[in-house]
Amino acid sequence: MKDENEAIDEAVDPSRRAFMGVAAGVTAAVVAPGVLLHAVAAAPRSEPVTADVRWGLLIDTAKCVDGCSACVAACDRENGLDMQSKPESQSPLKWDSQKAVWIRKVKLQDNQTGRVTTLPMMCQHCEHPPCVDVCPTGASFKRADGIVMVDRHLCIGCRYCMMACPYKARNFIHEAVHGQLTAVPRGKGCVESCNLCVHRRDFGEESTACVDACAAEGHHAIVFGDLKDPASPISQLLKDMPSRQIREDLSLNTGVRYSGV
Amino acid sequence: MKRIVYREWRIPPARYWSILGILAAVAGTAVLAFGYMEHTGHWVTGMNNSVVWGTPHVFAVFLIIAASGALNIASIGTVFHKPIYKPLGRLSGLLAVALLMGGLLVLVMDLGRPERLIVAMTNYNFSSIFAWNIFLYTGFMVIVIAYLWTMADRQGGPFNRPVGILAFLWRLALTTGTGAIFGFLVARQAYDAAILAPMFVIMSFAYGLAIFMLVLLFAFNDEGRPIGPKVLRRLKNLLGVFVAGVLYFTLVYHLTNLYGAKNDGLEHWLMLSGGIYTFLFWVGWVLIGGLLPLGILYHPELSKERNWIVAACSLVILGGLATLYVIIIGSQAYPIQMFPGQTILESGFFDGVNGQPGPYSPTIPEVLLGLGGVAIALIITVVGVRVLQFLPESLADDVVPVDEETLSEEAFAKPA
Numbered sequence: 001m002k003d004e005n006e007a008i009d010e011a012v013d014p015s016r017r018a019f020m021g022v023a024a025g026v027t028a029a030v031v032a033p034g035v036l037l038h039a040v041a042a043a044p045r046s047e048p049v050t051a052d053v054r055w056g057l058l059i060d061t062a063k064c065v066d067g068c069s070a071c072v073a074a075c076d077r078e079n080g081l082d083m084q085s086k087p088e089s090q091s092p093l094k095w096d097s098q099k100a101v102w103i104r105k106v107k108l109q110d111n112q113t114g115r116v117t118t119l120p121m122m123c124q125h126c127e128h129p130p131c132v133d134v135c136p137t138g139a140s141f142k143r144a145d146g147i148v149m150v151d152r153h154l155c156i157g158c159r160y161c162m163m164a165c166p167y168k169a170r171n172f173i174h175e176a177v178h179g180q181l182t183a184v185p186r187g188k189g190c191v192e193s194c195n196l197c198v199h200r201r202d203f204g205e206e207s208t209a210c211v212d213a214c215a216a217e218g219h220h221a222i223v224f225g226d227l228k229d230p231a232s233p234i235s236q237l238l239k240d241m242p243s244r245q246i247r248e249d250l251s252l253n254t255g256v257r258y259s260g261v
Numbered sequence: 262m263k264r265i266v267y268r269e270w271r272i273p274p275a276r277y278w279s280i281l282g283i284l285a286a287v288a289g290t291a292v293l294a295f296g297y298m299e300h301t302g303h304w305v306t307g308m309n310n311s312v313v314w315g316t317p318h319v320f321a322v323f324l325i326i327a328a329s330g331a332l333n334i335a336s337i338g339t340v341f342h343k344p345i346y347k348p349l350g351r352l353s354g355l356l357a358v359a360l361l362m363g364g365l366l367v368l369v370m371d372l373g374r375p376e377r378l379i380v381a382m383t384n385y386n387f388s389s390i391f392a393w394n395i396f397l398y399t400g401f402m403v404i405v406i407a408y409l410w411t412m413a414d415r416q417g418g419p420f421n422r423p424v425g426i427l428a429f430l431w432r433l434a435l436t437t438g439t440g441a442i443f444g445f446l447v448a449r450q451a452y453d454a455a456i457l458a459p460m461f462v463i464m465s466f467a468y469g470l471a472i473f474m475l476v477l478l479f480a481f482n483d484e485g486r487p488i489g490p491k492v493l494r495r496l497k498n499l500l501g502v503f504v505a506g507v508l509y510f511t512l513v514y515h516l517t518n519l520y521g522a523k524n525d526g527l528e529h530w531l532m533l534s535g536g537i538y539t540f541l542f543w544v545g546w547v548l549i550g551g552l553l554p555l556g557i558l559y560h561p562e563l564s565k566e567r568n569w570i571v572a573a574c575s576l577v578i579l580g581g582l583a584t585l586y587v588i589i590i591g592s593q594a595y596p597i598q599m600f601p602g603q604t605i606l607e608s609g610f611f612d613g614v615n616g617q618p619g620p621y622s623p624t625i626p627e628v629l630l631g632l633g634g635v636a637i638a639l640i641i642t643v644v645g646v647r648v649l650q651f652l653p654e655s656l657a658d659d660v661v662p663v664d665e666e667t668l669s670e671e672a673f674a675k676p677a
Binding site for chain 1: 620
């Protein structure tokens with residue numbers, strides 16, 4: 001009995017083996033191009049973000065022009081914020097306090113000297129971001145390259161990061177979103193802020209929307225670059241000109257530096 | 262002293278169901294308000310990008326800290342060996358769980374993405390005090406339910422004191438954690454103060470006890486159960502101490518701020534020119550929540566009258582809500598000082614142009630949501646005392662346990 005069973009086990013049906021071979025081949029032929037194509041398309045973004053770079057901005061307030069808001073308009077366009085629409089029954093004033101603003105112009109006057117400064121404010125991309133410390137789910141996070149942003153899949157909309165941000169950089173999406181850009185997904189009930197045009201980083205582009213817009217206006221008040229690369233224009237400028245962090249006393253080591261305030 | 266007998270709350274069914282019906286109606290409108298806010302988005306609330314936490318958070322934080330405060334009565338009996346408080350322990354535990362449940366529900370229902378609560382329970386960032394609080398809150402409920410079991414079940418008796426001590430320590434951690442939600446925030450001047458944590462603890466003592474006393478007096482009065490002057494006097498004196506404690510912490514907090522020049526702007530705004538916040542600070546926080554109840558509770562005549570004690574408790578609760586309104590909303594409304602020594606002339610994002618505070622006015626859905634939390638807490642309490650033996654049959658002087666106080670009853674009988 002036993003021998004007979006073994007004999008049966010060993011006798012392999014050749015037609016069955018052939019079928020398996022064909023099936024495997026067909027499957028491979030169908031799936032492989034998809035896998036390969038996917039791999040090719042993803043090539044620029046396939047490498048993980050490294051801590052070899054730290055992205056940052058330098059803002060020269062001497063060059064920032066009063067009345068110009070090209071950076072704000074460019075940011076709105078780049079990130080689809082210009083597609084925000086006021087809910088019909090909402091008052092314009094209240095809507096102003098509820099719509100998302102990733103970058104804003106601020107005009108200050110020194111109480112002692114009367115000197116007036118204008119500058120753009122946005123997320124300062126801290127090395128030790130308070131928003132990341134307080135986020136209960138880890139949705140607020142810092143990338144290895146220094147960009148602080150929100151994982152919109154993890155954000156539960158508790159707004160604790162907005163309480164913790166010393167720069168008032170974060171926004172809560174108060175209304176249903178109609179129309180958004182593929183590169184910048186947005187959704188009601190989540191928190192968002194400037195992410196240094198992170199989609200551009202992922203495609204290897206060199207600057208941000210606000211920097212480009214400022215340069216296009218001929219002001220060149222904002223410089224983008226790698227703070228860790230001593231040869232980068234931003235590092236060279238920081239070496240030469242006096243600059244500071246906003247709210248330096250908090251020792252957050254911001255990635256956005258200001259000169260002339 | 263006689264044996265303490267606990268009995269279900271036996272008010273007539275018609276009255277019981279009316280109370281439940283009213284509470285359910287309040288909770289129901291809160292559910293509608295929640296649905297409305299979540300469906301349309303938070304733009305229908307008064308909250309905005311400057312004042313990000315609003316009226317729901319005032320109610321939620323009030324209920325959460327009152328929850329830990331309500332447990333005090335049980336702790337005093339178990340941990341600090343004051344037998345006179347022991348008959349009150351069960352109600353104290355029930356209220357603690359109920360208030361916490363109400364507060365947490367409000368907090369959760371105000372989230373931008375409440376359906377992602379599961380995310381909050383599966384992804385933790387342990388550098389966030391919020392994440393710690395999730396454990397502190399759920400742990401509190403489990404421990405207090407176990408505590409109630411040790412009080413009510415003969416088998417649980419031996420564990421009563423250990424569990425009671427654990428519950429006491431846990432409630433201190435919980436309120437410290439709740440205060441630290443604000444105390445750890447370096448961004449805003451009015452927060453960023455370690456004193457907020459102990460201040461929240463003492464606030465919880467006062468608010469929790471005030472709610473406990475109101476519920477106790479209402480429940481006993483409605484069914485005609487007796488409360489003797491001895492218990493009442495102990496409770497009202499305790500409330501007085503706690504209210505004075507809140508005032509003391511308030512004083513120290515503001516004196517500290519006033520001493521350093523960097524906070525002059527904040528203090529000047531809050532004390533003098535902050536509009537509704539200045540009004541709520543002086544009239545709500547200090548007068549209604551502090552001085553008036555203190556005046557009643559230590560008045561030689563008024564403090565003996567039950568209605569005045571009820572009034573004092575109500576004032577403490579109203580003042581408490583005003584206090585949290587100032588702490589939570591006022592502290593956000595005061596503009597973040599990003600550029601000390603400079604005046605903001607223009608801003609595209611409400612950065613406090615010419616010192617203007619952030620805009621906020623509460624809306625009806627927010628208030629309804631907050632009241633819903635109160636209703637849920639009361640529903641749990643009402644159903645609890647109705648179906649289970651939480652309330653002692655009598656707190657008359659000859660029934661409550663002998664206390665060390667009775668040794669010199671004469672001395673204590675004199676007006677303070």
